[in-house]
Amino acid sequence: MDFSSLRSLITRYCTGEESWVDSRTVYIGNKVPPPGTEAYILQRFPDNRIVSSKYTFWNFIPKNLFEQFRRIANFYFLIIFLVQLIIDTPTSPMTSGLPLFFVITVTAIKQGYEDWIRHKADNAVNQCPVHVIQRGKVERKQSQKLQVGDIVQVKENETFPCDLILLSTSREDGTCFVTTASLDGESSHKTYYAVQDTKAFNTAEEVETLHATIECEQPQPDLYKFVGRINIYLDRNEPIARPLGSENLLLRGATLKNTEYIHAVAIYTGMETKMALNYQSKSQKRSAVEKSMNAYLIVYLCILISKALINTVLKYVWQANPNRDEPWYNQKTETERQRHVLIRAFTDFLAFMVLFNYIIPVSMYVTVEMQKFLGSYFILWDDDMFDEELGERPLVNTSDLNEELGQVEYVFTDKTGTLTENNMELRECCVDGHVYVPHAICNGQILPGAAEMDMIDSSPGIDGKEREELFFRALCLCHTVQVKEEETVDGIKRGIHQGKSTSFYISSSPDEVALVEGMKRLGFTYLRLKDSHMEILNREEEMERFELLEVLNFDSVRRRMSVIVRSSSGEYYLFCKGADSSIFPRVVSGKVEQVRARVEHNAVEGLRTLCVAYKKLTHEEYEQTCHLLSSAKLCLHECDKKLAEAYDVIEKDFILLGATAVEDRLQDKAADTIESLHKAGMKVWVLTGDKMETAAATCYASRLFHRNTQILELTTKRTEEQSLHDVLFDLSRTVLRQHGSMTRDIFSGLSGDYQDYGLIIDGATLSAVLKPTRDVTSNGGNYKEIFLEICRNCSAVLCCRMAPLQKAQIVKLIKASKEHPITLAIGDGANDVSMILEAHVGIGIMGKEGRQAARNSDYAITKFKHLKKMLLVHGHYYYIRIAELVQYFFYKNVCFIFPQFLYQFFCGFSQQPLYDTAYLTLYNISFTSLPILLYSLMEQHINMDILKRDPSLYRDIAKNSLLRWPTFIYWTLLGVFNAVVFFFGAVFLFDNTTFTSNGQMFGNWTFGTLVFTVLVFTVTLKLALDTHYWTWINHFVIWGSLLFYVIFSLLWGGIIWPFLNYQRMYYVFMQMLSSGPAWLSIILLIIVCLLPDVVKKVLCRALWPTTTERIQTKRQCLTAEQSTIFMLSQTSSSVSF
């Protein structure tokens, strides 16, 4: 013993991993164990302080600034600002410093406030009192001072202060009830167990006498996984070792229920608790729009740099003449003259950069972020997506992906709970070929499946009767259902037994509840688990008690679960239930053929089937089994693997009892939603762990497959007959032939009804396809490509028998295929989390299987049908809004900066700004910011009812169509054209002539103001031209910001500003407005600027209308013809909504 531990110690240190210890030893009560038993390794653990806040008072400013300037945009503006501070630049540092300061301050205040709230919450948690047992007494301690090893007493309705191992409870059987609602949203009470050997230590004094150590793994974030071992030292003998599992571990954040008090020992504290480890933020997803935006930014950065370079070079060419470099009227200071020419050139370059830097505005980032943040509220507010049953509305966990909802090409959906209700009901059970249908109305009556069943050979005999009852007992015993008593849910009491105390079943798996409830209707009622005895009320209203010896829990790899029980007569039974595929190979006797036929029949009907089997164990066999299990459970390394091996040995040689079929109804409007998604051009894939037949039936029911869909199968069954290689090539040939003819159809204009393909693939085959073949000679490496090629041509794909990780693999595969389509994953269970995290957009359904999916998703909804509105309406709107926002922002800044660039050619490349500082600063912040922000929140190019009715409109915006390069170039060219018009228009107007009636002349600031006025009006009116949805808010904002510009200019020029050292704008704006030609030219220039865009719009609409435009036109006609009717319906709808 000593030796091995020493050796392990040596190996630990030799590998140089002192800090990393993969298991920890906790001394209960922080007492040194009896000497000589094991080397006492002192380990240091953090205290129980929870720090969810990011900053402290001292490091807030530096850390927050650092965080903020890590963002590339902020950094860019900081650099510009610093350049302005250091060198003599054309614009004052205020112009970029002020907006940057504003943005940084607002963000810092927001983050500081959030952090302050977190601090307050942390303090509340950290200082809340806990009861710790020290020297046999209960003492109060602040939660943050809790140490690993402390024994904690927790009373009913208190939350656990850290992760604890349950030692004893006020209940005799050593159980306690806990709700983990705040952790994973499951409000059901879960039972946790004290270690059998410690449950007697019930009071503070007794606990104090306990000598034990706990060895367990180092903390890891998985909430449902825990392995450990407790060594109890009784009477200085060899310690008794007992395994610890997640059923012994009480998690921080969970609440104790229905139990007076418990004693438990702290093992993970503070930031090492599982809850704290789960705080870690998810990886950032970025939308396609953001990617295009960044691409555009790079283009603009190049434009900016090249503009600055061109101007610098031209400046030095122009200045080659010394009289131009330094004319007599503009002498330099001595220091300026002595500066080296390269330094001067570099400063000039920087100065040009600063002058043109507004082409990439700070406000774009702020506006985009505000748009996303505020825009996401429309999802929250949507009444159509509110679920009345649950009282829940959609959740928006990130608003960064709003527009991605309008770009989805592949939808990966889970089946159970997503497409279906996950509201299970036992439809029938089949015992040896006899079919029983529990009927809700005639409670407990057995209806043998009548004439339709041709496999019934005889009525159940004596033997059959026995088998039948065994089957029912098996289902009553083989489960992990708990009975919850006297609890009301939604005001409806659901009782098991009339007259007696009301209680109902809860389980993590709805199938189990359905089975147990179904059994109740068939006459066998599961009452409770009491003192390790399961109590059943049989048909004769007699109580039967079975001692529960072992539970071999369900897992998705084995796809079955078992229990070992001892009947009152002392016989040992092992009952097992599971998927047919995992039971049939382990069955040695029973009416396999009949049951299999029935299972397949049911699966085709879309029912979820389970097979039930049993075996009798002798006492010796049981002992052996126990030994196997406990040795597997005791180990710390690769425990799962060893357990699985043990299970594999135990669960075999079954006798088949029968099968059950549970119905899971399709969700409301699931079929309609899938059809809409199809019409919208999305490919829908169903990824499920269910078996093929069931899943296929659901797919037909949900109209994923149509009657005329040709189903291609890529399943183990087929690959057994043919090699995978051949099957794949076969399928691709079929599909490609179709593809060829389809293109021909398009050419001949007859793309009406072509053959629709649906693919079914199962998990095993999929992993074979994805497995990289080492064989170089065969072209096996291309399997993936061929598979993708087939998938691309199928309108629907069903992947069944999927492990959770495989779901993510599929998503990843499609994501990485050469078109890089946008994927969306939707699911409700923990098994969907990996796929939700992997897909571009992850949507969780707040369903019955807890909140894990919803917590990890980007958006969470309550029903599958809400996906339709989410994508077709919200996604569509978000996309067109943000696309316009991005394009418009670049456009308006080209218009803004290009005249400055042109002006350099007239002012000797001296970096003279065209506009006043105030205009430079406020252009993006206040004159032109609100209209586009409100546009990007309110715009509806098409009515939302039409969007919902006509899903094909979604295709109009597919593939990021509004942010393609041609569109971008069009906007940029339009911007350049406008800039040229304002600038040269004003130049010719100013060309050495007077344009006042009193003969006085205007200066350069008037010139700049004239250009700027035309600019602000043009840019705002361009947006007005693009607006299709003029609510009062749009009117207010568009006309309001123009008015604001005028009022601001009047004010800015109306006063001698005492704090400024220049007064160049004094009365400039008023003088300009007092001149007739200025008005005439402003109007003319605006008209000329907007003309090409209007003509383009009208021409495109007439010659090459998009679907969207056609519908707009149609609606226009409709309004024209039936304006009164329309208005009436409008008003009525506005009343009703």
Add this chain to the structure above:
Amino acid sequence: MGKKQAGTGPLSRRPDNSAFKQQRLPAWSPSLTANTVLPTFYILSLVCLLLGIWLLITVENTHELKVDYTKAETCEECFSLRKSAIDSTTACTCTVSFHVPKTFPGDVFFYYGLRNFHQNLRRYMDSRDDAQMVGRKNNLKTPSSYCAPFDYDADRNPIAPCGAVANSMFNDSLTVMYNPMDGSKIQVPLYRKGIAWYTDKNVKFRNPPTNNTFPLQQAFERTTRPLYWQRPVYELDDTDSNNNGFINDDLIVWMREAAFPNFKKLYGVLNRAQGPFTEGLPAGNYTLSINYNFPVEPFRGRKELVISTVTWFGGQNYFLPIAYLVTSGLILVTAVVLTMVYVKVGKKGKNMEE
């Protein structure tokens, strides 16, 4: 929803059913179809045409005459004398004669024009101190650093007004003589005041306070005149003591920097009180005599006298009327093209809709 219900029951989280939150605000949805655009285009074209014609007629009625005197006639000598900017001690006068072919009716404005003079260079433009010019006492003694190297003279005396702009003020003085047929010479009388913006003259430019107790000169004590000036700022106008200091009209006009290298600035307005000038500037021969100070040779510039009449529309500027006429034409052409497209495709387009 009552407040009582809030917080309890499954419906408490139900979102508000307001039109805004449901994105169902009543709205006007215009779209740019040929139906709406074409009539607008035709009307716009017509309006532009009429405006253009009207403006053209207005511009036709303005007169303008430019007299380039850079090197003309006797000014050749002065031009070469002023090659160096600093050498302004010796005075030089010259005369240039010109002919006015038609009477300039009404108010006649005299401008001096400069070509190739970059008043819009950044360093030059910034080289001024508005705070000094608005009469702040502190700034008078400590001019802004932007004025460098024209902020202090060699003896560290502050310059008033400081900066390159003021320093390079146009300092030719122009006198126009009318030579009627009878051989006499009549000086054309000019108002040399009221040529600056009213707000500049009265608000933006102020002399340092004198409290009416001491002369202006004292207010400018311990400052020095700009390097290129012959006189200090408080003696700019020897005819009118109220036109001295920072509120001198010529200074104010100069200080409003021009946007382009070729510019003109107002020099004076014809005084129509008497003589032959009551109807305007009569046709005939004139002599321009120049006190030639301003050096333009170094930057290859030109100097000129511009005589112009002004309507409500300003001086003679053909750009706007032509631009209106061209725009009108363009709109008409596009409107016609659009009409054709609409007539041709319109029916087909309707078929496409079906």
